[in-house]
Amino acid sequence: MLRYLSIVKRKLKSHYGFQLLRLAAGWNRLKGVILPEETLVQIHDDERARVLTLDHPPVNALSRSLLKQLGEALEKTRDDNRIAVVIITGAGQNAFAAGADIRELALIHSKDEAARLAAEGQTLFNKIEHFPKPVIAAINAVCLGGGNELALACHIRIASERARFGQPEVNLGIIPGFGGTQRLARLVGLPRATELVLTGDIIPAKEAERIGLINRSVPDGEELKVAKGIARKIASKGQVAVRKALQALVEGREKWLTDGLALEASLFGDTTSTDDMKEGIQAFLEKRQPQFKDR
Secondary structure, eight states: OHHHHHHHHHHHHHTHHHHHHHHHHHHHHHTTOOOOOOOOEEEEEETTEEEEEEOOTTTTOBOHHHHHHHHHHHHHHHTOTTOOEEEEEESSSSEEEOOBOHHHHHTOOSHHHHHHHHHHHHHHHHHHHTOSSOEEEEEOSEEETHHHHHHHHSSEEEEETTOEEEOGGGGGTOOOOSSHHHHHHHHHOHHHHHHHHHHOOEEEHHHHHHTTSSSEEESTTOHHHHHHHHHHHHHTSOHHHHHHHHHHHHHHHTSOHHHHHHHHHHHHHHHTTSHHHHHHHHHHHTTSOOOOOOO
């Protein structure tokens, strides 16, 4: 654990030179020189999966610019019928995302500014949680603070066995602000979430799997491959049913049981009037694989 923290600290120190270049770029803009925006989210399509890679070295800190680009990438994907599943992963070997950008936090001078920053992150992560297509987190390394909150907002979490998880904000004298206190408790239970948040402890992938924070841990380097395999399996199903099921799961969790059951019944009714339902039943009777048209 200490070794991972020291790596993160060392990488952050080496990053200062890059940040000076960014400050210089800002000065050039003031002088009338318009520089292209740095690409912090790489987009790559793999069959019907869209892979969004957080690329903000050295530890993929969730700066406002990165969050903005992630939100834009998701909006481009929302109505793209070619894409059935989204995968979010991190570039490099150091981190999935090591949290919010500490430099931006250091510039906050009022509680109103801090609340606005938290609200921005929460708005994006709420969009991820309620995204109409499944979102899978392929967690390649350190997943801390805001990075863990991002993973919590995803629907499925696959992690490298060397990944580490935690909400260490208390070590900075603050608390999670992008939804960590709420989603973590709902996912792993209040007692475990309370211990993690109040101690700032960092846990390995196997422990995260044991308590239900992630779906599974896999050998290092296999997390994206496994995530893509899950995406292909989901993409092979009728997408109307996939989206309705996802809606029932996500929205139903926020309701009383009776209201959740009513939502499920309504969405079930929606799926019975589709061409995919007719094809699925016919394929079952004919003992063949269904050819869904997503309508």
